Amino acid sequence: MSERISLLGTSPPRLDGHDKAAGRALYLDDLDDTGVWYGATVRSPHAHALVRGVYFDAQSAPPGTECVTAADIERNNGLQTLDDIWPLLADREVNHVGEAVALVVGPDPQTARRAAAAVQIDYEPLEAILTWDQAEEVEPLCTLSLDQGDAEADFASAPLLVEGEYFTGYQEHIYIECQAMQAHWEADGTLRIQGSMQCPYYVKKAMLHAFALPDEKVRVRACLLGGGFGGKEDYPSMIAAHCALLARKCGHPVRMVYDRHEDIIATTKRHPSRTRIRTALSGEGEILAAAVDFDLDGGAYQGLSPVVLSRGILHCTGPYRVGSVRIRGRVLRTNTPPNGAFRGFGAPQAEFAWERHLDRISRHLGMDPLTLRRKNVLRPGDRLPTGQVMDESCSAETVLERVAESTDFLRRWRACAKDRSSAPDDGKPRRGVGISLSFHGAGFTGLGEERMRSPVGARLRHEDGRLELLCAATEMGQGAVSTLPLLAAESSGLRADQVSMAEPDTAKVPDSGPTVASRTSMIVGGGAARVAAELCGRVLEWKAGSDGAEWSLLEGNVFRNGQLVSPF
Amino acid sequence: MRVAFTLNGRPVEVEGQGDERLLDLLRRHFRLTGTKEGCGEGECGACTVLMDGAAVLSCLTPLVQLDGRELFTVEGLEATTRGSQFLERFAAGGGTQCGACTPGIVLSAARYLSETPVVDRNGIRRALAGNICRCTGYEAIVKAIEAEGGRKDRVQLALHPSDPELTEERES
Numbered sequence: 140m141s142e143r144i145s146l147l148g149t150s151p152p153r154l155d156g157h158d159k160a161a162g163r164a165l166y167l168d169d170l171d172d173t174g175v176w177y178g179a180t181v182r183s184p185h186a187h188a189l190v191r192g193v194y195f196d197a198q199s200a201p202p203g204t205e206c207v208t209a210a211d212i213e214r215n216n217g218l219q220t221l222d223d224i225w226p227l228l229a230d231r232e233v234n235h236v237g238e239a240v241a242l243v244v245g246p247d248p249q250t251a252r253r254a255a256a257a258v259q260i261d262y263e264p265l266e267a268i269l270t271w272d273q274a275e276e277v278e279p280l281c282t283l284s285l286d287q288g289d290a291e292a293d294f295a296s297a298p299l300l301v302e303g304e305y306f307t308g309y310q311e312h313i314y315i316e317c318q319a320m321q322a323h324w325e326a327d328g329t330l331r332i333q334g335s336m337q338c339p340y341y342v343k344k345a346m347l348h349a350f351a352l353p354d355e356k357v358r359v360r361a362c363l364l365g366g367g368f369g370g371k372e373d374y375p376s377m378i379a380a381h382c383a384l385l386a387r388k389c390g391h392p393v394r395m396v397y398d399r400h401e402d403i404i405a406t407t408k409r410h411p412s413r414t415r416i417r418t419a420l421s422g423e424g425e426i427l428a429a430a431v432d433f434d435l436d437g438g439a440y441q442g443l444s445p446v447v448l449s450r451g452i453l454h455c456t457g458p459y460r461v462g463s464v465r466i467r468g469r470v471l472r473t474n475t476p477p478n479g480a481f482r483g484f485g486a487p488q489a490e491f492a493w494e495r496h497l498d499r500i501s502r503h504l505g506m507d508p509l510t511l512r513r514k515n516v517l518r519p520g521d522r523l524p525t526g527q528v529m530d531e532s533c534s535a536e537t538v539l540e541r542v543a544e545s546t547d548f549l550r551r552w553r554a555c556a557k558d559r560s561s562a563p564d565d566g567k568p569r570r571g572v573g574i575s576l577s578f579h580g581a582g583f584t585g586l587g588e589e590r591m592r593s594p595v596g597a598r599l600r601h602e603d604g605r606l607e608l609l610c611a612a613t614e615m616g617q618g619a620v621s622t623l624p625l626l627a628a629e630s631s632g633l634r635a636d637q638v639s640m641a642e643p644d645t646a647k648v649p650d651s652g653p654t655v656a657s658r659t660s661m662i663v664g665g666g667a668a669r670v671a672a673e674l675c676g677r678v679l680e681w682k683a684g685s686d687g688a689e690w691s692l693l694e695g696n697v698f699r700n701g702q703l704v705s706p707f
Numbered sequence: 708m709r710v711a712f713t714l715n716g717r718p719v720e721v722e723g724q725g726d727e728r729l730l731d732l733l734r735r736h737f738r739l740t741g742t743k744e745g746c747g748e749g750e751c752g753a754c755t756v757l758m759d760g761a762a763v764l765s766c767l768t769p770l771v772q773l774d775g776r777e778l779f780t781v782e783g784l785e786a787t788t789r790g791s792q793f794l795e796r797f798a799a800g801g802g803t804q805c806g807a808c809t810p811g812i813v814l815s816a817a818r819y820l821s822e823t824p825v826v827d828r829n830g831i832r833r834a835l836a837g838n839i840c841r842c843t844g845y846e847a848i849v850k851a852i853e854a855e856g857g858r859k860d861r862v863q864l865a866l867h868p869s870d871p872e873l874t875e876e877r878e879s
Contacts, residue, residue, distance in 0.1 A: 156798025159806030160813055161791070162741015162781035169740035315745040315753050315807035315841050365743065365807030366841050399746040616805025616842045 146629045153621045167319040167334045167362045168396045176391040179251040181241040181258045183233035186267035186474040193260050200257035204245040207384045219348035225440035227380045234439035235476045237404040244385040267474035274471035280437045281445045281470045287524045288463025293428035297419030301500045305492035310409035316365020317402045322382035323392035333360040336375035337367045338653035343645050345376035360644040364615035369480035374406045407479030410435040414492030424514050427462040431455045437470035438477035444470040451485030457493040458535040458578040459515040464524040494575040582658040593652035595666030597674045608640045608667050610651035612659045619659050626664040627671035632692030710774040715783030725771035730754045741781040741810045752838035755811035756780050762815050781810035793862035800851030804842035812838045816852045821864045826856030
């Protein structure tokens, strides 16, 4: 009974693999659309303008089509994320190119597009904020700072200072399946949403707010996602609200599927960044102090930017030991589409700048980039700027050494440097080689996970005796529907095929949190493992209580006093 | 206009606008939703189908070009024994992630495997040059196709309605 074969570390086929390969797996736009109408969005061509009037020419529009503007919104014209400032439809003012001003609906996509051409909008263009310099002149969307130690004193006494400025640009997610959503009002006033989304409970929260509905009147189901990468964290709530507004107006279920062009124009991107770094160094290359000004371009509305900024700030000095820090972060407002979640969530921008800065330092010192990193890499006992002390699990040094060794880094770096130094100054490109190290926290930062305490449920199904996990984790290619059952099976003594997952429908599963931040395997998976073990444990206790025998579960089989009884 | 063609081995006739996209025709008219739209402008390859045995982009193929053609989609591939076994092995080999690019990829792969006696990694990569996997699962995809190429019973399509395997499958 003590022998236990671990499921973890094995690579069983993904449960959804064959369906996907065969084209059987259903994404939102693959669902039957009988009786479903289609919506289209009329967007601002201006970065900043007053909206003087929105007119729908019902005469020239295809018969039966309808239009919705801000004036039709009965309750809250704001997308509920951290705040609700981002309008569902622009009212008197547009603040970025691509901002939604009006919605139209028709019985099929072509008719909806023709109806969109019947919407006329009278704009008065205004000056727009489009550059870092302009953005600095207005109030930032949010700020955040982090201090540790006495950076001022360390700068004053340091033998060497190195400064640098680093920029990163936009990045678009390009999930292969574009944004897709559908809304339907039931006869009893319940709003039902289904679509391509990472976070069904975010969408639910936004619908409750936009339509001022009680909790039981909104039901949201996440379909299979053809990719997300963060791009389906916040914006799906916007499209869900648009579909719901149109569905209310026309009385039919309404579907919206963006084409690639619209998806790129309108939805959130990775925040462009500007990072200014000043470092104080010892002559040997130890980083005594760092002052980092970390700015993100948030676009026109705040959205998720404060949380992106927070993660960026926490990663500003990378996996390295830094004596003291003074970090100042801002999200600046510009007249561009709001930026949002994208894998890494602010950390890649910050770590890119820091790694480039380390290379700058190594050039200043005449030191190779590996040696500089070796001197400063985090080791157990070191402290992050947040005060977190690294325990024995800190593997930064091991990773650095393994990469250096397996790539023969130093030899290649020296060879490239030698080639460059002996090459003529003829403007032709030269070859280089670099090394960088990064770290990333899985799950919400700070006290996020502790505060959320997101529940995962489990039940035993009467139909087939399987243990069914109840959580809001969505499947977007990362393999949640295969990984979570594996974790639950491992912890409870079941086989993976005795565990299934309920679909992420807010009427069926608890809010186990959003499918973001690399938290699904680690946080939700932990919850799944615990709840499965507890549920099976209780069943065994109940059996033991009934006959006094010792009951146990191993690899999906039930044992009584060590004797095999039956499969679970 | 009216066009007649064969779809997964079955003769069909369609009345429609000459500029209607094959992609919409498949998804909306025939309800064959295995073919996916990724970009709508011929960049990503998600909507790849086979026409007269060649991989084509259904988002750039108008109805007017379909008359007399032989079209083959992922549903047709799954309907054959060897095709279905290939898809199962492809998935087991880790070839799918989010799945949106997969139907296009397996058709490009099936064409390549059917035409190439001895497969190699460069050939596989060339065959998939028009298919983007945004989840960046290329290594597992290439390995899965390479493994298929090493099998005696690998996927083999004559890509023709008289292909005995296709005919047999449909009739059964």
